[in-house]
Amino acid sequence: MSAPDTQLRLAVPGDEAAVIACVNDSYGLYLDRMSTPPAPMLDDYRALIDRRVVHLAENAGRLVGLIVMWPTDDHFYVDNVAVASSAQGGGIGRLLLDLARRTAMAQGHNEVRLYTNEVMTENINYYPKLGFVETHRGVESGYQRVYFSLSVDTDV
Numbered sequence: 001m002s003a004p005d006t007q008l009r010l011a012v013p014g015d016e017a018a019v020i021a022c023v024n025d026s027y028g029l030y031l032d033r034m035s036t037p038p039a040p041m042l043d044d045y046r047a048l049i050d051r052r053v054v055h056l057a058e059n060a061g062r063l064v065g066l067i068v069m070w071p072t073d074d075h076f077y078v079d080n081v082a083v084a085s086s087a088q089g090g091g092i093g094r095l096l097l098d099l100a101r102r103t104a105m106a107q108g109h110n111e112v113r114l115y116t117n118e119v120m121t122e123n124i125n126y127y128p129k130l131g132f133v134e135t136h137r138g139v140e141s142g143y144q145r146v147y148f149s150l151s152v153d154t155d156v
Contacts, residue, residue, distance in 0.1 A: 003091030006064065008099055011054035018063045019045045019054060026065075026082035033119040039143060040080040043068070053079075055099060057092050067096040069103065076104030076152075078114035097130055098156040105152040112152065118144035130156045 011019060023045070027038040048054050048068055057065035064087035068080040078100050083092045097112075104112050116123035118137065124146055128134070131154035135147045150156070 003095040006057045006059045006092060006095060008095070009056055009058065010052060011049045011056050011066070013046070013049055015054075015056060015063070016045050016049060019049070019056070019066055022063050022066055022084050023080070023082045025084050026088075029085070030117070030120060034117070036142065038117060038120075039141065040068075040082060043080070055096070057083075057096055059087070059092075064090075065092040065096055067100060069100045071104070071107050071109060074109075075111040075113045075149075076100060076107065076109040078112060081114070093126070094130060094156055097150075101150060101152050101154070101156050110152055112150040113147065115140075115145040115147045118146055 023040050023043075027041050030038050045054065051070070053068055053070045055067050055069070056063055063084070065081070065083040067078060069076065069078045071077070078097070081093055081096055100112050114127070114132070116127070127148045130150070132148040132150045135149050137144070137146050139145070
């Protein structure tokens with residue numbers, strides 16, 4: 001499986017179960033590291049799909065990843081990037097984050113922001129490889145978070 005063979009599309013209500021399964025698969029490895037489930041595992045995906053902020057990555061008709069993203073007043077926000085464990089390492093995350101960068105640019109934003117949990121060390125190491133810069137760390141909603149920013153002029 002590779003990113004070039006992957007199609008991107010907006011999620012529709014019938015995708016909810018597959019979206020939840022992908023998120024649970026992607027974030028499941030962190031359950032042993034955290035005292036509460038990762039925040040993306042608690043989201044209301046029906047509401048997010050209805051808001052039209054969930055985009056899917058599909059390969060051979062199978063959901064391999066997703067991104068939840070939307071514009072804010074001063075930046076473009078990525079709330080969640082989830083890649084199925086079987087597809088990790090194949091460029092799906094990069095493809096989804098490039099979609100965020102391109103969408104942000106098309107909507108007139110100069111910056112993409114996201115965060116990850118402090119125990120998700122894989123993500124903390126991954127985002128800088130794509131051009132993201134760590135901006136700060138802090139506690140939000142009971143989670144220890146690491147915040148990142150990406151200029152839309154930076155290729156992911």
